[in-house]
Amino acid sequence: MNESASPRTEALRKAVLVMLLLTPVWLFVTWSQAESSQQDQQEQVRQILRLQADSLNHRMQRLEEELQAMQEFTLQHDTESPESFAESFANIANGMRADSTWVRAYQIVDDGVITHCFPPKGNEAAMGFNLYKHPNSQVIEDLRIVMQTGDVRLTGPVPLIQGGAGLILRDSEATPMHPLRSVAIVIKLDPFLAEAGIRRIHNLLQIAVRRVAESPFVGSPEVFESNPEIIEFQRLNQVWQIAGVPTAGWNEAYFRSVLVFGGNGAAILGLAGILTYIIAVRQQHLTQSLSHRTTELSVAHAQLEQDVQLLSSAQAQLRLSETRFRAVFEQAAIGVAIIDSETMRFVQANTYAAGILGYRVSDLNALTLSQIIYAEDRDSYTESLEMLLTGDIQEYSIEYRCIRADGRPIWVHQMVSAINSEIYEAPLLIALFEDIQHRKSIEQRLQVLADSLPGLLLYIDRSLVIQFVNKMGETWHAKGFGPATDDMLGHHLETVLSPDQFKFAAPWIQRALNGETVEFVFTEGDLDSEPRFRNVTYAPHLAEDGSVPGFFALVMDITDRRRAELKRDELERHLMQAQKMEAVGTLAGGIAHDFNNMLQVILGYSDILLMQIEDQPLIAEQISAIRSAARRSSELTHQLLAFARRQSTAPMALDLNEAVPRMLRLMRRVVSEEIELTWSPIPELWPIFIDPAQWDQIMANLIVNSRDAIDGRGKITITARNLPATGTPESLVTRCSSGDCVIFSISDNGCGIDEATQARIFEPFFTTKEFGKGTGLGLSIVYGIVHAHGGVISVSSKKGSGTTFEICFPRSKVQFEKSSPGTPVQQELTGSETILLVEDEPLVLDLGKSLLKKLGYNVIVARSAAEAIMIAEQNVVHLLITDVIMPDMHGRDLADAIVNRQNHTRVLFMSGFANDVVQRKGAHELDIDFLQKPFSPGELANRIREILAN
Template identity: 30%
Template sequence: MLKPPAVALCESRNFAIAPSRWGHHHLKTRPGVRDAPPEVSAPSPEGSERRFRLLDEQIRVLERERQKLSAVVHHTDAGFLVLDASLAVAWANSVFARRFSRGAHPVALVGAACNKVLCGEDKICEQCPAARPFVTGSVAHHEMRLETPGEIRDLYVTAVPIKSLAGETDQCIVMVQDVSDLQVLRRSQESLKASEERFRSIFENAATGMATVNTEGEFMQVNAAFCKFLGYTPEELVGKRVDQITHPDDRATTGQVLQQGRSGSLRVVEIEKRYLRKDGSVAWGHTSATWIQDARGRPLYSVALVQDVGERKTAEEALRRSEARKGAILDTALDAVISIDHRGTITEFNPAAEQMFGFRRDAAVGRNMAELLVPPRLLEGHQRGLERYLELGTGAVLGRRIQIQALRRDGTEFPVELAIARIPLDGPPTFTGFVRDLTDIKQAESALRQREEQLQHAQKMEAIGTLAGGVAHDFNNLLTGILGYAELLKMGSKPGEKVHQAAEVIERAASRAASLTQQLLGFARRGKHQNVPVDLNATIQEVMGLLVRTFDKNISLRQEFTPHSAAILGDPGQVGQIILNLAVNAADSMVEGGELAFRTEVVELTEDQRRRQDGTRSGPFVLLSVSDTGSGIPPEVLPRIFEPFFTTKECGKGTGMGLAMVYGIVQNHGGFIEIDTTVGRGTVFRLYFPLQRSEDRPEGAWSAEGDVMPGNGTILVVDDEEAVRCVATAFLEEMGYRVLTARDGAEAVEIYRSSLKSIDLVIIDMVMPKLGGRECFRALKEINPRLRAILSTGYDFNTVAQEILDEGMRGFIQKPYQLRQLSEVVAAALAA
């Protein structure tokens, strides 16, 4: 027979139903069952049925609640204990036994002390949460940490009092929850919150601009530094797109980076770009952006840090421009600039160095400078200097300019000026050398020295020539008297007479003296000088005809003539004389025989020759080379060979005038001389004469041939030399002329003024005291513009003489002169 549900429920809970005196059942505890509720006595007959049904309904409700509670208790993660007033376990669910009592069976826990079951302690905890409900009658909450071998757990304990019908707490329910995971979560949440607060604080107070940007490129948040950087307010920037504040030239790159971030292919990016400020100005910013992604890796937004790098960019641009300027300076520098490290390795090699040394920069950089550019003979000294500096920190060549030899790529050495400085940088020492090619300067200095030597030599020769010319002039004045009176003595005596013989001796001696003065004047470029075409080839052949008959047979003669015209304008006798003098000197140097060669050719002067021969006209020159295989000229003798009376020959074998005469004649013909000589091998004299293009006979050439020409009239002789005046007077009177004399130009003017109508001709000396020949002639012309005059001088017919003749003189005669020569000049002047 089925029992009513209420009865079954009571029996299942160890409750018995007992009859009650009131006719309804009373619950009473079965004997032997601890803490069982009282049995139910039988109800009174009149109300038992109704009450039983009511009770049954209540029991059913309780059963449903019990099932709910049982489901919660047995299927929750929390452990449950029911404790009595002695804190002993009256009941435990399976969760508590499994999770908090190391898997013990729930029944095994009944009767055990709470502190032993939950904490593993032998005594009650000082702050036991389960004891508080018995004391306070209220719910107690407690957090505790349970440590077991290999495990630490955070527990949350809730103790709920269970009151008896009398209202006293005689039991409590203890719920134990493992909140370790919750603690982690809470700590994570707290950490996240703190992190968010820190981020917010950093974001808002950072000195660097910061912003968050969504996947559409729109600003979500901006900090004060970013706003200050661009000149916007936060409200103006939030919602604005990034490209709206980006320089147009950088928008494409910015868009590409944004697209890569949206696609997830780029998580972190760094970029330097130009921003547009609110006022329109451009600002450089270094942007570092990180994309924040969700759990699936999808980008949510980016956090960007923007640093103002305007000053750095300005500095970089200034540095770039500075480097560009330095590079331009190096590239355009005329001097070579070479940098080396402490090992001597080339680190810099500018274009001037490339051109100077012949190496390209890429071929020079990385090479050892000494091995590349220093002559082998100087390598050891260079290496010692570098090692000394690295050891002692000092160098003999640092900070000053020195001149050394350098090496080109083709192996040739050349002079350079070198200045070395240490570059003031940290680390091992590095050096920069500034190299200037001195080749042109050295050549110019050499040319200048040569020019100075030539100038000094020319000045010396000019001084000697002036002295020689003055001496010759004075001698010619004296010889005019000597030769004139000798000729007069001969004219006044008969051959065979002692006077006639004495006059001939005097004439011969004076003629030799006159020849010497002609040599002196030839050296001084003031000797007799005909101005006619001279064929050098023909002149050489004439001289060689003489040499063949007079030179020793052990000297061979050779000639090589140009097929072109070798005509020059000059004096045939003087040209022949210089060829003969050079040949004689060559023969004297070939004591044991040798070869003497003459060679002519037509050449153009080189630029160097033109520079060295100031005043030499341009155009073709006839080069006459006279070479021998003799002893050569010693270097110490060479500078003096053209000096008059200088000779290295034995006494009585030379006058020292041969080469001096050659020098003077060549100079007088508008030419110059070059010499190549090697001691023991021979000498080459190279004589350059301007080529004569025209074969016409120059104006002013005259012949001294003819007989004495008589005449009549009055002639005024003006000369400061008494002997000349006397001889001229005697000659002119012999010709039939009446003669007046004056000692100088001033006296001549007075005489001419007083005897103007009677004087037919004036013979004027060119060089006189008080009033010279030119000034005298001009003064006389002022008196008589139709004046007839002849110029007389002991000097050559030179430029000054020509200028005086160009002013209107009728003729020229050089002292010493003979009666016949004077008669021809006078007759020609009077007939003009």
């Protein structure tokens, strides 16, 4: 026991000596590391504070720039109207707020009262609030300082009127219009500090922010009393300080460092002593073990000789196995290769595999598989390989392109599995190659053929799974006509089609699976989109045994063809309707001619009688009644021609207080008695500049439109009002011509119009009425007339709540001219020239002759153009008055014939036909004098003197 204890005692003595020598080193290192850790911590705090100071300074700078922008805006827009100023302020504030999410509000304060605040939502309590009555005295005091000194002032955190707490950045901005104005930005404190990054480090540091010599507005005052690191910066005309100390204090970090390094050092000392002891003990035992090992080596040598003999026998068996394997490997009728999965280099390949790729075996073994795979196929190959190596699959089969030695691509089919090798760290890949270039060439030609089809070609197996889609699938998907190819391939047909589509196609599918070729058309789309028309053909795939494993589906988009057919049908209907309107217009024009001739006789003789019985008031009153009825009949003819669109435009200053009631007398016969038709005139209504016939068209179309919207009893209300340019802005007026406007509106309490219809209501030929009950042209004509006169039309409606059409017309610059057609002819309108009067209507001819003789003229009459030419050859004619339309010759041709004989002769045309007929006959040009029947004696006398005088 004493002999065995002596080595261990010596070892223990050596261990204690080593620990004593290392103790001073341990103490010095621990102290140095603690000091260094504390300095590093102080530097880290300074770096964090610099970042926070830069971030806070940057955001204060942005606030300062926004405050300056508000000051410049206030000066530039000071003279604007309150409404315009408010709108402009909202626009600039909205733009600034988009970049400053921590801003609660932008405010403009006049004499302490918040007059503008954006955004209005969430700041309702602030609008109109007097800040001098704020419950927080600091807000009031800072406002007074700003207004007295003109300095920028940051107040807060303080409670806000609109709720919550925040900061207020304020500066004064006196303007000529607002000498006590200031601008302010209200800041949400938490989001502001969060964006500055201060909130994100509160678990690491205690941070406080203050103006020099003031209390902190962020953090506790104790931070500035705890020996903090302080960073200063200048902003808003003040010096700012941001201070920080570790959350646990400086000493905690120091003592933690001492504890860590001291503990580590103590552990190292103990470990050094233990190692010294172990080494000393092991040294004593090595000598004793050496002799025992010598004996063991002799025994091992004998065993090794026996193992060498066994190894030689195993190697002979292995060489035999390798010979058999190589024979099978080289003579296989398929390409075989062994590949290192880590480097992808060919370890070994047979002659057949090398021949497929066009290489010699020795050359192929020097390549990697990645070098011969076609670039576009590498990703798919790599994906399958990764699944094999991770154990997700045991083997995989893939078709891809390789690059032959001569550079040509070749399609191969490859089956790959993995085996583990004791020689290679990574698994080896056993790859079987097969040349499928011929099959792929056939498939590609078939694919080109399928892709060249003008429709979508699918192959669907008997279980209704889509197995093939041609290129048209992606083309249709790009146009939004159908799902993507990936969403069809391998998916059941029922998941690709909608439930309604699948239900519709099911009978046709069953017929195709029964071996029948079928063709049908279906419509695709919903109520919110334009329908698309598809022509579908199902052709069965007949196998050699007569079974049907699936069918082909060819889908052709025939939308354009069907739409063209529908458009053609629609245009044919519109053409028929237009032809009907043309026929009605022609008929109305012919009736108007005869009617105007009769009215001319009635009005003419009425005026003559009125001039002859001035001393018989009772008879004069009765004749005036006759004349008034004839004049109203003339207006009725004018309106009928306007309906038939046979009247040319002649714009004038129109008084709606006269034009509307006149038109209503006609429209009351069109509107049902169950519908109340009301008009509310106003005095001093401004005139508008428009052709009366076109105005009648506007009223007629709008009233008929309102009538058709009312089912049963209802009410149509017509109003008009003046709208000065200096009045309250209205959205309709802002789109109308500048200046004064007249607003005309027609409202009904009918069925109303939905939003989709409102968007198209003014399109030509658009109508919601049944075929034969509307052309779709009425409102488009109204729209065209209104815009041609510088006006704007709008519709306001809601389904089931009635409709209001509102038209804004510019005020006419031409004033009313009150005509007095019945005024007796003045003496100065008489004359003594020779007038040739040509008229095929005897009553009108006799009337004209009487009127002209009373005016003092020498009158020669003719009932035909031929008679007029004969008279002109024998008499000097100063003025030719002729009807435009006559049986034997048009008035223009007659005038040319007479003027060619007497070039001094003047011509006055007259007609009872509609203006468009007159225009076609060439008698309505700018250099032609024309008088529309019926006319008064005064109008005739004035026109004759004007012509002869010029």
